[in-house]
Each structure stands twice: as structure tokens, then as C-alpha cells.
Amino acid sequence: MIARAVPQPAPSADEMLLKIVGLSKVYKGGGPPVHAVRGVSLSLEPGQFVAVMGPSGSGKSSLLHMLGGLEPPTTGQIWFDGARVDGLSQARWAMLRRRNIGFVFQFFNLVSNMTVADNVELPALMSGATRRQAKERRIELLAELGLSDKASASPARLSGGEQQRVALARALANRPSLLLADEPTGNLDSLNSADVLRVLCRVHGQGQTIILVTHDARAASMADRVVNLFDGMIIDDMDVVTPIRPSVAAAGVLRLGE
Amino acid sequence: MRLPLLALLAKEPAHGYELKSLLEQTFGQAYPSPNIGQIYVTLQRLERDGLVKSQDVIQTTRPNKRVYELTPAGREALAAWIEEPSEGPRVRDDFFVKLALSPLAGVTDQMALINRQRRHYLNLMRGLSKLASATDRDSRISLLLIEGAMLHLQADLDWLERCQEELM
Amino acid sequence: MRAALRWIRSDLRARPFQVAVEMLVVGGVLTALLLSVTVLEGATNPWAGLFAQSRGAQIWMRLAPGTKVSGLRQIGGVTAIAGPYSTTAATIVQGPLQSAVELRAMTPAMPQIGRLLVRQGSWLAPSAPGGVVLEASFAQAIHCRVGSELVINGIDGPTAKVRVIGIAATSDQGFYPDQTPGLAWVQLPLLRRIEPIARHTEEVVGIRIANSADTSFVAQQAVAELTGAVRSVSTWTQVEQSMARGDPLLGLLLALFGLVALGGAVLVIASATGGRVLVQLEELATLKTLGFTPGQITAMVVAEHAGVGLAGASLGVVATRYLTVPLLHGIPASIVPAVVPLPATWIVLMACSAEFLVVLAAAFPGWRAGRVSAVVAVRRPLPAGHLSQLARVVMLSRFPPAIVLGARAAFIRRLPAALTIGGLAMSMAVITIGLGVASTVDDVQRHPANIGLAAALTVSPGELSQAQAGAIVSGDRQVLSAYPSVQVNALLATGTTTITTLGLGTSARPYPFHVAQGSLYHAPGQAVASQGLLDLLHLKVGELVPMQINGVPVIFRIVGRIVEPEYSGQVLAYGLDTLSQAGVVSPPVYYSLVLRPGVTVSAARRHLLAVSGGRLDVTEVNDPASQLGIIRPMLAGLIAVLALVGLVSVLTASSVGIRDQLRDVGALRAIGLTPRQVMVSMVSSTTALAVIAIATGATAGFMVSTRLINLGAQVYGIGSGIGRPPSAPAMAAAILIAAAGATLTAILPARRVVATPVATMLGP
Structure with a gap:
């Protein structure tokens, strides 16, 4: 009944952007070892938008961290764009992130001392763009996210939704092949969530591959595919389909009157 | 009516x-x-x-x-x-009865049951999202209705999660 | 690279005050060090600088007038000859004061070898035939400035009124009054006017040689070349040693403070960097998620602080450049004969070392920053705090809860707490030692006999006969005892070295030298020597040393080593009876007077002058303790630097603490602590650290201060026992000021926190 870590042949350099095989994470140190992720395998095509759901402690965030190289897996393989990356050094991972993986977090994590513009330009500058290129990309992104007038503001002066959109702009600055989002709406009210989700949908529409870890079913329903984690394992992997007559849906959920 | x-x-x-x-x-x-x-x-x-x-x-x-x-x-x-105060909408007890009685009915894969229900909810949610994005921003009543439906769905999903945690 | 620069820039902008203080610490420490080295170099070894600047000669010879010196050029190794210049002895008369002077005739054209370094005014000029240029230390000693009018009396009577047109330094001879007579340069006609008799003049010639190591050899050849005409020879080693003071306390203090200031600066940078990294953990983790490698983050953190350090070092270099003259100008030439700005290479080298230390200090926190886990980007909880012992004690003693809360918070993060305490305690310890030094200096100035300076006045008969003078000084009620004394040069048996010898008292009643080793002279032929002389002649106590005094051979047995800060520490002393026994014609006798306790030097001098009707020559002994006065401003400067060090420690502590406490503070305010209580809590967290540090530092400083000073004194030959503990009022003031300063420093950031709306503190 539960998808076990089935040994699979090593993925060939096929059309998958990301392929993980039997990934586990065990936290040790003080007390009994905690099995956060147990043998998760998953493939992701370019352009796919996958939501990862599951109760707290189901290993969603650990999985995402491993996919972005923030922490190393205990066992298992990660293949990114046809190359095996799970054994990379911290520095190599950093370089991979710099060009190919964008991150968005629940608490936005903008560099508080830098202006919005500087935050967004940072990744481009880091990957060797000139000041002008970085600036052009920043102007383009902020315009797209409706933040052009906030360029010189300090992050602390922005609302949560605005901060998260800046964080999105920063994550997208280098046109990464993979965007990893960790509960991006977890700290926002519904209006701001809707704003952020709309942006996610739009970049997805432009071909952006996204992995979104979330509790928020509304956010998850934007994805093409929802992977459900429970106790560190995948218990369900579904393609989301739009009902043929969505208008029936509201009535199906909420009956007005008797 | x-x-x-x-x-x-x-x-x-x-x-x-x-x-x-x-x-x-x-x-x-x-x-x-x-x-x-x-x-x-x-x-x-x-x-x-x-x-x-x-x-x-x-x-x-x-x-x-x-x-x-x-x-x-x-x-x-x-x-x-x-x-007169209104009664709130009631939970979908139909699914819950299925879940509760499935062992008696000889259906042992409650996880499949839950997953199926979740998929249904998520698809519904996607439908609502589509609807919401297709709805004119000025039709406030309409948007509130969709929002309400979504929140109920989210509650249903959370409840499913609880069921899963308790029963699995 | 660009990204790193952008981050550094914004981080610097975000905390201008901290950056400024950090810069000031580096700049201040470097300035203090550079000025100290300048003083030390100027005080202890001015010769090398003067020699290089003046293209001096290594060997100087006094010759009979009219000696032909062209043969000297033929000697191997000789590169150039300075002079010969006619010279003559004369006296400068200023009211009742008379000073022996050597006039040296030179031309308005500055020579290529043995140039004079004009410090003020100008060099001799044809337009001012009556002008004289005075040697700098001499000018200072006789209080002459450019423009002063002087009367010069020739030995044979002629008198000339002259004007000082310039003051110059030279590497030809040691400083006045160690080297007497003083030196003055005039044009030949003026010299002729003052000393018309040609055979009463001498000629001076300088020999510059390619390799200073050959000095002794070349000097012997030169003496041989000019057989019979050589009256005396001096070499650069004597000049260097005569200029070299090795002022022990000064050197010791400078070394001690230099090390401590550097250590303090390292600690400050380490603690500031460490604290900053701690405050920034999340942001550094975020940078990692953006693709900064660990190496880049380490490099970035180190580069940021290296940049601040570089700015500070540049500030220090500039400050040194502009402060050297105004700050050190006031130092009497008797302490620092030549304040020569340090060579650029030294400054660059020291600035580079300072920068290197900054990098070193930032390296460890930087390395830690690089190792911050990227997962920290998702907020990391505070290390679990448990009530510290101190807090428990505070709690038991029923202190207000706000204070207990604050004191507890201070120790949650152990490493920053330790760094803060370390930085502050070290500053406090050194400040305490500094106070100990100050009270030691006070003590030495009050009781100079402790460092062997018994006599306060010397009296020469002047216009009286020796007997009359002796009667006056022995009969004076203010004089405890009077020792007949002579000062006479002796030519060592090797024939190339002249030294100063002193006949002081008699074998039966020797002058009360402070004997560091062996004993005083108690029989004719016995002598005591100072460390400098022993070093110069490679002698040990107990050995024999033959020499010629006024052409008579005398052999001394050195029976003891004395502490003698005068005569550049190169002196041989013996009883006057030794000279008479050997048959040396006694040179003029003067009296060294030890005054009764409580009698001031100036009062005794005035009294003696009054009693003799102004006919006695009464001179105050150069008191090295008064030279120690320079230590006070240096102490003040160093204490200022150390206070900055402490300030940075406290600032770091409070910024780290506030970051940690912010949520707690919000919660506490939400449950009803008043802003004042919150403030008390935050401030007491920093103050708790400061109090521990101050207490530790003051205790440690107090315990080592006296011992350290004594140790230094021993090493430098002054002798143990002069160290004094810091005075109680000074200690109390220092502790109070430090504690108050730490508290005030902590109040500033706490006020900001209290002014923040509660709601924003409770957010994520």
C-alpha cells in the first residue's frame, strides 16, 4: 500500500530534469535517530509544477533541502539534469544553486540591510553578470511582479506579500531551471497568498519547473502534480485535473440554503 | 430558494x-x-x-x-x-461513514480511500481556483462564495490528514 | 565578486557606528604603536637616522692645527673626508649661566659629507656673518631659539655678540649634556675674532668609510698616518651608544603597551566579527541558498573586516603623519633627541602587520560563518538557556526580576559572553597596570635616590676658589652632604676610544651610587662602571681596565656595577684619591650635593646662589625621573585606545544580546513588564558581563602590575623594588568609570528596543 524504496536502475540521461532514487535522511545526535525521509524516489520533467504535501514532520522540508543541496542525504541518489549531484561538495552545490536552482522560503529571508533592488540583483551579480545586466534583469522582474516602485525600499518596509514577491524575483533572477519553494504562503494572509500563487502560476505558464512544499491545498491545487508525503514516504502521487465544469464545484462544497 | x-x-x-x-x-x-x-x-x-x-x-x-x-x-x-441564526454547513459524513465502516465492508485499504478522497478534493480545489481566476474581481459576493468553498475544502483536507494520522 | 562587494557595502552601511569604532580601534592602536616606536627609536637609537640623513662620517679626529690630511684618502675603505674644520673652545654666557661650547668653522655651502640637518631657521649664510647655528640638543638645553642673542667669550678674552640663525642636528657627536661641550657652527671670520691665536684652535676631520665594520681598523691606520698630530679620536659606535639611551622604563612600557594594544585590537576585531556573524547567521545561510560557497562567505566576512582594518590602518598612518610633530614636538630633546619621522618602509610594514592581525582576527569567525548550515535560513532556535549560577545568586538575594532576567540572558551564548569578558577584562587589566606605572613614576619622581640619583645639584667654584666653594657647600644647612667631583676624559689603552670618567668622593667616603652588582670603590684603583661602559668595553665586574688620563697611565679594577642614567650610561667612577695617587694633575673640582629630605632643588639652588653672591656655578642634575613625564600622555593615549577596545566589546555584547532577547522582550512586554523594566533587564545583561570583566581585569592587573614593573626594571638594570601598586583613588575611579561607561553604552541600543512597538517584536 505504501510506495517502498524500490531499487531502480540508475536513471539514464533522459528527459528528466530531476530524478531522485531511494533518498533518505536520518538525523542523529542527541536521542534516538530521527528518520525524516525514508527512501523517496521521484522524477520530474522539465516544465512540471509539483506540489509536495503532507502533515508537519512528514519530511517535506528535509526533502526540499536535500534537493537544493542545503543538507546532504543520508543515502540515495539525486540526479540533476542528467548528472549525479548528491555527492557534491558544499561549494559545488552552491555553484549549482547559483545558476540552476532558485529558493523561496516561508519567512522570505531577504537580506535586510540591502534594498529590494540589491536583493534581486544579488544572484545575477554572483553568477558573473555585469552591473548593467543585473540591473536590467532586476527592472524587468520587478516590473513583472508589480514592484517597480519599491526598488529602493528596504525589505522591512514591505508587506509580507511584497517581501515574498521580492524573494520570488530574487529566486528567478538567474532563470533557474528549478524553483524550490518552501511554504511560500505559509506566512501570508489569503489575499497576499493569492498574489504569490498567481505569480507562481504565471512563471509556471512560462515553462518554469517548480517544486512547492506546502500545507496550503489551494497552493497545491495550482500544481500539475501533487506528491503526498507521510512519515518520510510518498503515499500518493497524483496528477491534478481540472473538473470539466468547475462551476459545479462551489455548489458541491457549499450548499446555499436548504 | x-x-x-x-x-x-x-x-x-x-x-x-x-x-x-x-x-x-x-x-x-x-x-x-x-x-x-x-x-x-x-x-x-x-x-x-x-x-x-x-x-x-x-x-x-x-x-x-x-x-x-x-x-x-x-x-x-x-x-x-x-x-434567526443559521446552522453551519455539515461535514460530508458520507465519506466518513465509508471510512469508518470500510473494515466491516471488507475494504482494508483505508489509505486508498483517503487518497481517493484527497484527489477528489484537490481536483475540486483546482476547479475553484480556475473559477476564481475567471471571475470578475468586482463580483465580490461571487468571489466570497468561492473563497468560502475553498476554505471548507481546506478544512476537509485537514480533516483527512487527521484521519490519516490517527488511522494509519 | 560584485555580489560580495554589494553585500559588504550594505552591511557596512547598516552599522556605521560599529564600523567607525572598529576603524578607530585599528587606527588608534596603529597610531599609538607608530608614535611609540617613533619615540622609542628617537629616544634610544637616533644615530642611525641622523647618520643616514646627514651622510655622516664614521670616524672623527681632532688634529693639531695645520695638519695635512690628504693622506687619509689613500687608506683602503675610505670613501670621503669631511673637513678639516677649524674649531675652538669658547663659552656661551647667558646672564649668570655659562656653557662650554665648541665653535666649528664651516662655510655657507653645505658639505656633501657630514651634512648638518637644519631643524629650524637656516644654515650659515654670507649675508649673516655673525650668525651661529646651534646643535639641537645643546640649543634646547641652554634654552636658545632661532633669533636668540648670545654672548660668546673666547678663552683668551675676546667677546662676540651673535645671533642664533639656525638649529641643526648632526650625527658627528652625542647629545648635550652627555657630550660636552655643546656644538655651534660659525663662519671662519667669526671664529678668528673669538680665537685669534691660531695655535689655540684645533682641526676636526671626519672620515667616511664604505663599511662601518672596518671602523676600528681604519681608525688605527689613520692615527698611524697622522702620527703625533692626533689629539683624540671618536667613532660612530661611541656616538651611537652615547645617543642610544635605552631608556629602560620607556622601552619597557612601550613594548608592554604595544603588545597589549595589539592583543586588544585582535580581540576586538575577533569579538566584533564573531558577534556580527552570530547576529547574521540567518542571512549568511540565505546567501548560501542563493549560491554563495562556504569559501566565498568566509572570504566575504574576512574581506569586510579587512577593509575596515585597512581604512583604520590608513587612518592610523595619516594620523601618525600629522600627529608626530605636534604630539612629539613638546618632548624635551633630553628624552627624545631626534624625533625623526619613521622611514616609510617601517610605517608600511607596521600598517601591514596591523592589517595582517585584523585578517587573522577575522579569520576564525569568518571560517565559522562559512560553515553556517544553509538550513539555518529556516530560523534556528536560541540555545536552551538555563539559569546561571550568578543569576541564581542574584535571584536568591531578591533582586528585581528584571535584573535577574537580564543577567540570565547574558550567559545564554557562551562564546560571545567569553569574548566580551575577555576583551573588557584585558583592557581593564592593562589600564590597571598603566595606573601602577603612573604611581611608580610618581614615586620615582618623589624619591629619585631609588634609582641611584642621589645628588640633586652640582656646584663648580665659578669665580670663587675651590676652598671657598667647598666651605660654602659643606656649611649649607640644606645640603646633607657634598662630594668633591671631577669629570675627565680618559683614552683607553687601545688608543682609539675616549671615555668619560668621574672622580666622585673619595675611597673613604664614596659617592652613594646605587650599586646593582659588586660593591662601591673603597680603595684607590678601584672603580665602578655602568652597564653601558661594560658593554662598550666587553668587560665584567672584577676585571682590570688600563687607560690614560691626561697622559698618565692608570689601571682600574672594576669592583661593581652602578645604576647611572647620566652620561648615556657609559661612565667609570672612582674615588678622587685614585687620581692623586697615580699622579694625575687634578682637573677642576666641582661638588655633587645631596640635599636634605624635604628641600627642593630650586630652593637649594637659589639659596646657594644667594649665599655666594651669584659667584658659584650651580647646576641642577638632569633628572631622568622628570623625563618620565612623557609617560603620562602616553598612558592617557593608551588608556583611550583600551577604552575603545572595551567599548567595542560592550557594543558587540549588547547587539548580540538584543538580537537574542528581542522575542523575549516582546513577550515580556506583552505580559506586562514596563518599558523601564525591559530596559533595566537589557542593560543589566550587558552590565553583568561588564562587572565580571572589570572585576577580573582589575584584580588580575593589580596582582601582576607591581611584579611586572619590577621585572622590567630588573631586566633593564635599574633594579627590582621600584614598582608601586596603583593608587586606591585612581583604581576606584577607573573601576567606576568603566562600569558606568559599560552601562551607558548598553543603554543606547536598549532604548532603541524599548522604542520599538511590541507587535513587531513578536513577528517572525
């Missing part, structure tokens, strides 16, 4: 088609409007109960139309309805 019609008539007298389009305007696409037949049947019942009265208006180019207006008894009934 009775009371919404009374509410619409409280503002000014109207005939059946006017009432149908008023309902559509208010709730938007999110809630399928009753057909005109249902509206007329309801109006006739209201008239029979003495809550509305009607009168034919003669039109030259078209068939006559029947215009309904509220009676004092109707106004009272409307006021009483509005003042």
Missing part, C-alpha cells in the same frame, strides 16, 4: 425573469442559478402561503407578464429568517 426570492422582492416588485437574472448577478458562475420553472413554482407556493401577491401587467408587443410583490406577511417572514 423561497427566502432569497422574498429578499429580492423586498426591494421592489419584479417578475420571474427579472428575479432569475438578479440571482445570477449576485452569485455569479460559482453557484448555478435555478431554472425559470423552479422560480415560478416557488413563486406560486409563496403566493399560496400569502407571502407575495401578484398582478398581471398587460404588454402590447409581448405576452403579459406577472409582477410579484411582497405582502406584509412576507415581509414578516423575511425579517424572522434574517434574524
Whole structure:
């Protein structure tokens, strides 16, 4: 009944952007070892938008961290764009992130001392763009996210939704092949969530591959595919389909009157 | 259906088609409007109960139309309805009965049951999202309705999660 | 690279005050060090600088007038000859004061070898035939400035009124009054006017040689070349040693403070960097998620602080450049004969070392920053705090809860707490030692006999006969005892070195030298020597040393080593009876007077002058303790630097603490602590650290201060026992000021926190 870590042949350099095989994470140190992720395998095509759901402690965030190289897996393989990356050094991972993986977090994590513009330009500058290129990309992104007038503001002066959109702009600055989002709406009210989700949908529409870890079913329903984690394992992997007559849906959920 | 019609008539007298389009305007696409037949049947019942009265208006180019207006008894009934607290919507106990009774019915894969239900909910949610993005930003009532449906769905999903944690 | 620069820039902008203080610490420490080295170099070894600047000669010879010196050029190794210049002895008369001077005739054209370094005014000029240029230390000693009018008396009577047109330094001879007579340069006609008799003049010639190591050899050849005409020879080693003071306390203090200031600066940078990294953990983690490698983050943190350090170092270099003259100008030439700005290479080298230390100090926190886990980007909880012992004690003693809360918070993060305490305690310890030094200096100035300076006045008969003078000084009620004394040069048996010898008292009643080793002279032929002389002649106590005094051979047995800060520490002393026994014609006798306790030097001098009707020559002994006065401003400067060090420690502590406490503070305010209580809590967290540090530092400083000073004194030959503990009022003031300063420093950031709306503190 539960998808076990089935040994699979090593993925060939096929059309998958990301392929993980039997990934586990065990936290040790003080007390009994905690099995956060147990043998998760998953493939992701370019352009796919996958939501990862599951109760707290189901290993969603650990999985995402491993996919972005923030922490190393205990066992298992990660293949990114046809190359095996799970054994990379911290520095190599950093370089991979710099060009190919964008991150968005629940608490936005903008560099508080830098202006919005500087935050967004940072990744481009880091990957060797000139000041002008970085600036052009920043102007383009902020315009797209409706933040052009906030360029010189300090992050602390922005609302949560605005901060998260800046964080999105920063994550997208280098046109990464993979965007990893960790509960991006977890700290926002519904209006701001809707704003952020709309942006996610739009970049997805432009071909952006996204992995979104979330509790928020509304956010998850934007994805093409929802992977459900429970106790560190995948218990369900579904393609989301739009009902043929969505208008029936509201009535199906909420009956007005008797 | 009775009371919404009374509410619409409280503002000014109207005939059946006017009432149908008023309902559509208010709730938007999110809630399928009753057909005109249902509206007329309801109006006739209201008239029979003495809550509305009607009168034919003669039109030259078209068939006559029947215009309904509220009676004092109707106004009272409307006021009483509005003042009375409403029952909330009930959880979908149908699924819960399935889940609770599945071992007795010889169905052992409760996880599959839950997953199936979750998929259904998520698809519904996606439908609602689509609907919301297709809805005009100015139709506030309509958007609120969709929002309400979404929040209920989220609650259903959270409850599913609880079931899963407790039963697995 | 660009990204790193952008981050550094914004981080610097976000905390201008901290950056400024950090810069000031580096700049201040470097300035203090550079000025100290300048003083030390100027005080202890001015010769090398003067020699290089003046293209001096290594060997100087005094010759009979009219000696032909062209043969000197033929000697191997000789590169150039300076002079010969006519010279003559004369006296400068200023009211009742008379100073022996050597006039040296030179031309308005500055020579290529043995140039004079004009410090003020100008060099001799044809337009001012009556002008003289005075040697700098001499000018200072006789209080002459450019423009002063002087009367010069020739030995044979002629008198000339002259004007000082310039003051110059030279590497030809040691400083006045160690080297007497003083030196003055005039044009030949003026010299002729003052000393018309040619055979009463001498000629001076300088020999510059390619390799200073050959000095002794070349000097012997030169003496041989000019047989019979050589009256005396001096070499650069003597000049260097005579200029070299090795002022022990000064050197010791400078070394001590230099090390401590550097250590303090390292600690400050380490603690500031460490604290900053701690405050920034999340942001650094975020940078990692953006693709900064660990190496880049380490490099970035180190580069940021290296940049601040570089700015500070540049500030220090500039400050040194502009402060050297105004700050050190006031130092009497008797302490620092030549304040020569340090060579650029030294400054660059020291600035580079300072920068290197900054990098070193930032390296460890930087390395830690690089190792911050990227997962920290998702907020990391505070290390679990448990009530510290101190807090428990505070709690038991029923202190207000706000203070207990604050004191507890201070110790949650152990490493920053330790760094803060370390930085502050070290500053406090050194400040305490500094106070100990100050009270030692006070003590030495009050009781100079402790470092061997018994005599306060010297008296020469002047216009009186020796007997009359002796009667006056022995009969004076203010004089405890008077020792007949002579000062006479002796030519060592090797024939190339002249030294100063002193006959002081008699074998039966020797002058009360402070004997560091062996004993005083108690029989004719016995002598005591100072460390400098022993070093110069490679002698040990107990050995024999033959020499010629006024042409008579005398052999001394060195029976003891004395502490003698005068005569550049190169002196041989013996009883006057030794000279008479050997048959040396006694040179003029003067009296060294030890005054009764409580009698001031100036009062005794005035009294003696009055009693003799102004006919006695009464001179105050150069008191090295008064030279120690320079230590006070240096102490003040160093204490200022150390206070900055402490300030940075406290600032770091409070910024780290506030970051940690912010949520707590919000919660506490939400449950009803008043802003004042919150403030008390935050401030007491920093103050708790400061109090521990101050107490530790003051205790440690107090315990080592006296011992350290004594140790230094021993090493430098002054002798143990002069160290004094810091005075109680000074200690109390220092502790109070430090505690108050720490508290005030902590109040500033706490006020900001208290002014923040509660709601924003409770957010994520």
C-alpha cells in the first residue's frame, strides 16, 4: 500500500530534469535517530509544477533541502539534469544553486540591510553578470511582479506579500531551471497568498519547473502534480485535473440554503 | 430558494425573469442559478402561503407578464429568517461513514480511500481556483462564495490528514 | 565578486557606528604603536637616522692645527673626508649661566659629507656673518631659539655678540649634556675674532668609510698616518651608544603597551566579527541558498573586516603623519633627541602587520560563518538557556526580576559572553597596570635616590676658589652632604676610544651610587662602571681596565656595577684619591650635593646662589625621573585606545544580546513588564558581563602590575623594588568609570528596543 524504496536502475540521461532514487535522511545526535525521509524516489520533467504535501514532520522540508543541496542525504541518489549531484561538495552545490536552482522560503529571508533592488540583483551579480545586466534583469522582474516602485525600499518596509514577491524575483533572477519553494504562503494572509500563487502560476505558464512544499491545498491545487508525503514516504502521487465544469464545484462544497 | 426570492422582492416588485437574472448577478458562475420553472413554482407556493401577491401587467408587443410583490406577511417572514441564526454547513459524513465502516465492508485499504478522497478534493480545489481566476474581481459576493468553498475544502483536507494520522 | 562587494557595502552601511569604532580601534592602536616606536627609536637609537640623513662620517679626529690630511684618502675603505674644520673652545654666557661650547668653522655651502640637518631657521649664510647655528640638543638645553642673542667669550678674552640663525642636528657627536661641550657652527671670520691665536684652535676631520665594520681598523691606520698630530679620536659606535639611551622604563612600557594594544585590537576585531556573524547567521545561510560557497562567505566576512582594518590602518598612518610633530614636538630633546619621522618602509610594514592581525582576527569567525548550515535560513532556535549560577545568586538575594532576567540572558551564548569578558577584562587589566606605572613614576619622581640619583645639584667654584666653594657647600644647612667631583676624559689603552670618567668622593667616603652588582670603590684603583661602559668595553665586574688620563697611565679594577642614567650610561667612577695617587694633575673640582629630605632643588639652588653672591656655578642634575613625564600622555593615549577596545566589546555584547532577547522582550512586554523594566533587564545583561570583566581585569592587573614593573626594571638594570601598586583613588575611579561607561553604552541600543512597538517584536 505504501510506495517502498524500490531499487531502480540508475536513471539514464533522459528527459528528466530531476530524478531522485531511494533518498533518505536520518538525523542523529542527541536521542534516538530521527528518520525524516525514508527512501523517496521521484522524477520530474522539465516544465512540471509539483506540489509536495503532507502533515508537519512528514519530511517535506528535509526533502526540499536535500534537493537544493542545503543538507546532504543520508543515502540515495539525486540526479540533476542528467548528472549525479548528491555527492557534491558544499561549494559545488552552491555553484549549482547559483545558476540552476532558485529558493523561496516561508519567512522570505531577504537580506535586510540591502534594498529590494540589491536583493534581486544579488544572484545575477554572483553568477558573473555585469552591473548593467543585473540591473536590467532586476527592472524587468520587478516590473513583472508589480514592484517597480519599491526598488529602493528596504525589505522591512514591505508587506509580507511584497517581501515574498521580492524573494520570488530574487529566486528567478538567474532563470533557474528549478524553483524550490518552501511554504511560500505559509506566512501570508489569503489575499497576499493569492498574489504569490498567481505569480507562481504565471512563471509556471512560462515553462518554469517548480517544486512547492506546502500545507496550503489551494497552493497545491495550482500544481500539475501533487506528491503526498507521510512519515518520510510518498503515499500518493497524483496528477491534478481540472473538473470539466468547475462551476459545479462551489455548489458541491457549499450548499446555499436548504 | 423561497427566502432569497422574498429578499429580492423586498426591494421592489419584479417578475420571474427579472428575479432569475438578479440571482445570477449576485452569485455569479460559482453557484448555478435555478431554472425559470423552479422560480415560478416557488413563486406560486409563496403566493399560496400569502407571502407575495401578484398582478398581471398587460404588454402590447409581448405576452403579459406577472409582477410579484411582497405582502406584509412576507415581509414578516423575511425579517424572522434574517434574524434567526443559521446552522453551519455539515461535514460530508458520507465519506466518513465509508471510512469508518470500510473494515466491516471488507475494504482494508483505508489509505486508498483517503487518497481517493484527497484527489477528489484537490481536483475540486483546482476547479475553484480556475473559477476564481475567471471571475470578475468586482463580483465580490461571487468571489466570497468561492473563497468560502475553498476554505471548507481546506478544512476537509485537514480533516483527512487527521484521519490519516490517527488511522494509519 | 560584485555580489560580495554589494553585500559588504550594505552591511557596512547598516552599522556605521560599529564600523567607525572598529576603524578607530585599528587606527588608534596603529597610531599609538607608530608614535611609540617613533619615540622609542628617537629616544634610544637616533644615530642611525641622523647618520643616514646627514651622510655622516664614521670616524672623527681632532688634529693639531695645520695638519695635512690628504693622506687619509689613500687608506683602503675610505670613501670621503669631511673637513678639516677649524674649531675652538669658547663659552656661551647667558646672564649668570655659562656653557662650554665648541665653535666649528664651516662655510655657507653645505658639505656633501657630514651634512648638518637644519631643524629650524637656516644654515650659515654670507649675508649673516655673525650668525651661529646651534646643535639641537645643546640649543634646547641652554634654552636658545632661532633669533636668540648670545654672548660668546673666547678663552683668551675676546667677546662676540651673535645671533642664533639656525638649529641643526648632526650625527658627528652625542647629545648635550652627555657630550660636552655643546656644538655651534660659525663662519671662519667669526671664529678668528673669538680665537685669534691660531695655535689655540684645533682641526676636526671626519672620515667616511664604505663599511662601518672596518671602523676600528681604519681608525688605527689613520692615527698611524697622522702620527703625533692626533689629539683624540671618536667613532660612530661611541656616538651611537652615547645617543642610544635605552631608556629602560620607556622601552619597557612601550613594548608592554604595544603588545597589549595589539592583543586588544585582535580581540576586538575577533569579538566584533564573531558577534556580527552570530547576529547574521540567518542571512549568511540565505546567501548560501542563493549560491554563495562556504569559501566565498568566509572570504566575504574576512574581506569586510579587512577593509575596515585597512581604512583604520590608513587612518592610523595619516594620523601618525600629522600627529608626530605636534604630539612629539613638546618632548624635551633630553628624552627624545631626534624625533625623526619613521622611514616609510617601517610605517608600511607596521600598517601591514596591523592589517595582517585584523585578517587573522577575522579569520576564525569568518571560517565559522562559512560553515553556517544553509538550513539555518529556516530560523534556528536560541540555545536552551538555563539559569546561571550568578543569576541564581542574584535571584536568591531578591533582586528585581528584571535584573535577574537580564543577567540570565547574558550567559545564554557562551562564546560571545567569553569574548566580551575577555576583551573588557584585558583592557581593564592593562589600564590597571598603566595606573601602577603612573604611581611608580610618581614615586620615582618623589624619591629619585631609588634609582641611584642621589645628588640633586652640582656646584663648580665659578669665580670663587675651590676652598671657598667647598666651605660654602659643606656649611649649607640644606645640603646633607657634598662630594668633591671631577669629570675627565680618559683614552683607553687601545688608543682609539675616549671615555668619560668621574672622580666622585673619595675611597673613604664614596659617592652613594646605587650599586646593582659588586660593591662601591673603597680603595684607590678601584672603580665602578655602568652597564653601558661594560658593554662598550666587553668587560665584567672584577676585571682590570688600563687607560690614560691626561697622559698618565692608570689601571682600574672594576669592583661593581652602578645604576647611572647620566652620561648615556657609559661612565667609570672612582674615588678622587685614585687620581692623586697615580699622579694625575687634578682637573677642576666641582661638588655633587645631596640635599636634605624635604628641600627642593630650586630652593637649594637659589639659596646657594644667594649665599655666594651669584659667584658659584650651580647646576641642577638632569633628572631622568622628570623625563618620565612623557609617560603620562602616553598612558592617557593608551588608556583611550583600551577604552575603545572595551567599548567595542560592550557594543558587540549588547547587539548580540538584543538580537537574542528581542522575542523575549516582546513577550515580556506583552505580559506586562514596563518599558523601564525591559530596559533595566537589557542593560543589566550587558552590565553583568561588564562587572565580571572589570572585576577580573582589575584584580588580575593589580596582582601582576607591581611584579611586572619590577621585572622590567630588573631586566633593564635599574633594579627590582621600584614598582608601586596603583593608587586606591585612581583604581576606584577607573573601576567606576568603566562600569558606568559599560552601562551607558548598553543603554543606547536598549532604548532603541524599548522604542520599538511590541507587535513587531513578536513577528517572525
